[in-house]
Amino acid sequence: MPATSTAAFFRVEGALVARPSIAAAAYLVLASRHIADRVTRLSALALSLPVALSGDHTTASRLQWMGLRGMSEDRLVTLGEEYGAKYLVPHVREAARRLLDEARRAGHRVILVSDSLDVTVRPLAAALGVAEEDVVANVLELGPGSVVTGRLREPIVGTGTGGTWARKLAGERGLDLARSLAYGAHGDDALLLSVIGRPCCVAPDRVLRRVARDSGWPVVEA
Amino acid sequence: MTIPFSVRESLRGKHVLVTGATGFLGKVWVALLLDRVPDVGRVTLLARGDGDGSASRRVEKFFATSPAFRALREKHGGAAGLAAFLEGKLDVVRGDVTEPLCGVAPAAAEDLGRTLDIVVHFAGLTDFEPDPARAIAINVRGSAHAADLAALARRARFVHVSTCFVAGNVSGDVPEAVRATTPTGQPFDVEAELATLTARVADAEAKSQSRARKHLARARATAGTERARELGFPNFYTLSKAMGERLLAARRDIALTIVRPSIVECALAYPFAGWNEGINTSAPLVWLLQTAFRDFPCRESVRFDVVPVDTVAKGLCTIVAATVRDGADGVYQIGSSDVNPFTLGRALELTALGARKHHERPEASRLERLVIKHLDAVAVGVDHDGPLALPQLKRLAKEAKRIVGETKLKDVLPSAIQGLWGEALAKRQFELHMKLTVADVALGRVERMLELFQPFVHDNDWCFRSDRFRALDGSLSAEERALFGSDVRTLDWRRYWLDVEWPGLAKWCLPLISGEHPPDDPAPEPLPRFARERGAEPHATEARA
Numbered sequence: 137m138p139a140t141s142t143a144a145f146f147r148v149e150g151a152l153v154a155r156p157s158i159a160a161a162a163y164l165v166l167a168s169r170h171i172a173d174r175v176t177r178l179s180a181l182a183l184s185l186p187v188a189l190s191g192d193h194t195t196a197s198r199l200q201w202m203g204l205r206g207m208s209e210d211r212l213v214t215l216g217e218e219y220g221a222k223y224l225v226p227h228v229r230e231a232a233r234r235l236l237d238e239a240r241r242a243g244h245r246v247i248l249v250s251d252s253l254d255v256t257v258r259p260l261a262a263a264l265g266v267a268e269e270d271v272v273a274n275v276l277e278l279g280p281g282s283v284v285t286g287r288l289r290e291p292i293v294g295t296g297t298g299g300t301w302a303r304k305l306a307g308e309r310g311l312d313l314a315r316s317l318a319y320g321a322h323g324d325d326a327l328l329l330s331v332i333g334r335p336c337c338v339a340p341d342r343v344l345r346r347v348a349r350d351s352g353w354p355v356v357e358a
Numbered sequence: 359m360t361i362p363f364s365v366r367e368s369l370r371g372k373h374v375l376v377t378g379a380t381g382f383l384g385k386v387w388v389a390l391l392l393d394r395v396p397d398v399g400r401v402t403l404l405a406r407g408d409g410d411g412s413a414s415r416r417v418e419k420f421f422a423t424s425p426a427f428r429a430l431r432e433k434h435g436g437a438a439g440l441a442a443f444l445e446g447k448l449d450v451v452r453g454d455v456t457e458p459l460c461g462v463a464p465a466a467a468e469d470l471g472r473t474l475d476i477v478v479h480f481a482g483l484t485d486f487e488p489d490p491a492r493a494i495a496i497n498v499r500g501s502a503h504a505a506d507l508a509a510l511a512r513r514a515r516f517v518h519v520s521t522c523f524v525a526g527n528v529s530g531d532v533p534e535a536v537r538a539t540t541p542t543g544q545p546f547d548v549e550a551e552l553a554t555l556t557a558r559v560a561d562a563e564a565k566s567q568s569r570a571r572k573h574l575a576r577a578r579a580t581a582g583t584e585r586a587r588e589l590g591f592p593n594f595y596t597l598s599k600a601m602g603e604r605l606l607a608a609r610r611d612i613a614l615t616i617v618r619p620s621i622v623e624c625a626l627a628y629p630f631a632g633w634n635e636g637i638n639t640s641a642p643l644v645w646l647l648q649t650a651f652r653d654f655p656c657r658e659s660v661r662f663d664v665v666p667v668d669t670v671a672k673g674l675c676t677i678v679a680a681t682v683r684d685g686a687d688g689v690y691q692i693g694s695s696d697v698n699p700f701t702l703g704r705a706l707e708l709t710a711l712g713a714r715k716h717h718e719r720p721e722a723s724r725l726e727r728l729v730i731k732h733l734d735a736v737a738v739g740v741d742h743d744g745p746l747a748l749p750q751l752k753r754l755a756k757e758a759k760r761i762v763g764e765t766k767l768k769d770v771l772p773s774a775i776q777g778l779w780g781e782a783l784a785k786r787q788f789e790l791h792m793k794l795t796v797a798d799v800a801l802g803r804v805e806r807m808l809e810l811f812q813p814f815v816h817d818n819d820w821c822f823r824s825d826r827f828r829a830l831d832g833s834l835s836a837e838e839r840a841l842f843g844s845d846v847r848t849l850d851w852r853r854y855w856l857d858v859e860w861p862g863l864a865k866w867c868l869p870l871i872s873g874e875h876p877p878d879d880p881a882p883e884p885l886p887r888f889a890r891e892r893g894a895e896p897h898a899t900e901a902r903a
Contacts, residue, residue: 167714169707169734210704210852214711 142315144239145302145328148250148257148273150321151338152232153224157252158184161200163219168207177203193324197251197292201276205286209278216255224260229358232319232338236264239317247272247305249328251293272305299331320344329353363833365842368679371399373473377455377504378480379403380416382635383519383622385426387480387671390628392444393430394675394841402470403889404453404460404481404504413452414891421889423881425866429629431879441886449890455481455500460507471510476682478517478674479504482602484638486593486810489575490559490582494552497598502605509611515681516612519674522620522663522691522822524600526590529819531696534689534826536607536616537600541590548601548608551589558585592813615681619670620663620693620822624862626854628668632862635876639814640664640705640859641867642807647706648713648868650730652746653738655808656815658703663695663822665846666854673827673844680830690830693822694846702815703737708852710734712860740816748808752801759794762787
């Protein structure tokens, strides 16, 4: 598809809202149907933390959501949407909202990128007026009886989501990355920001702030 | 080539008599009929009178104030506009289905019959454990009386609204047909069964240890339930409806169509999303599951056949129209279990998720917000005896009540404390004892309720076939499908249960269980008069309370 349009990629965790995706995982795990499951699943979730710190973000993402195995689709969707409505929608950074409006006015297609689940990001997308197909987030696989298997559907959107993924998406949707915008907040977002023509850091962490300084990327404080 | 079937054309100019129009389904059906078939010739409602005996006043009141008619009132610019629309189109016959010819004088009935095209019989007693005599008078003899009225009509067509659960205690496919036998396979002779029941009830009364009215009523109801179970029915309500069907099916003087809805629940869209009335099947279960009650005895795989009231009402319009043009007869089941099954496990989980939302409302207590909200009801076996199971809770409440009741504070408290706080502590002890007594009674009621619901949530897994109904529904033109289409295949149960059913029950039904009244639409002052009343001659039955 020829690249005719441009996009503004917003990283949900960090750039749009401060909460990391593990908060969503914890919320869902703690709302498991059986009390015993809440305890065991929370332990499984805790395992993902050292893995994430070691830098293996894909495995960390897998572990993070594995604890939801056995949860019904009804519960996942209902509580995921509840989390999004309660903890994402009211907490969008003012600066990010302004950037999003500016990007839209400039004619960019707004794309939300999240390593959380699609069900949690959906209310946020709806509140920001972002089309459902422009939400790039993780999706949990469902097994027989519409029960969560605990596995994420490929491709996994992790904090290390970067160049290859963005180029593939651009190819599929006819996006010109050189003229597009991208907003990130964490060191890991540097991979994504580096392949987009006009990157910007929103309330960056220490690592991304250093990369921004070295690369001459603009920084917006939230 | 199939000619598209038109509900509106079929009912244009027709005269319809409706019994039970003041009930939940009856109201919605009448409102929908008048809304979507405005050219219907005449609608006659058979209704009992209110306190002063006027049936028309009673009907006018619910047309003016019932939320079921809100959409119709809005369409006509308020109650006055609706009254103008109904003038000459709607009349009321004072009567009672428990009387011969429904209490309508023979001459008036003959007069009615000259123009009548169809009788739609909704009137029924839906209590699960009623007084057998009353249920027989309404659901069995009452149906026959309504059919007698239809038999006087120029075209003796009769649509009888029954229930899918006449199938009794069976599992698997339930066809759209009237059974010749009881669910246990015995011959089903209604008159013989009525005689047996009368004898059983009299015997139960005679054996009752107390002559108090309450105890005699309990003995009669229990005798009825026991007999229903012997014959393979979940309760006396379903037995009485099955007897009504059998009695009607044997008649040759009417063209009979039987419509069996399954569990009729909150409206999907008409008169508006969530509308419900009274305490129906799901309300007590939902009420129970939003309390601290956790272990719910049921089988998660059992199909819970629920259908929104407006889906049933639309289907009924189609069936009535088809019956009028002699294009329908026999049995039509309106359910969901065969094409879009909703399991009890799913209902239970969605109810718990709905309760979670309910406990976040501002007026919820701290206990609800901080504790109950986070405890999900879960399915357990009927013999489950875990720490939160009902038998354990009952034992606990009884034991606690006994200990609190028997403890003498002056024997256990040191005299110094007794002197200082003895009076206050005694007051607290009394209050606690009262609370435990209330809890004990409430748990007894819950136990009784679970026993009544067990056939529906554990014992049977019904799959009500609705092939005949779906074929009829499928014959509607595209334009009419938008008005009367009743396809449940696309119903999203999650959205329905959380966004329609739960809020609907919370607003319209749960207050009744808590002894409160759900809101009515404000009445315009004065109420407009529009319903001509017929059959008020001295021999017509006086209204019952």
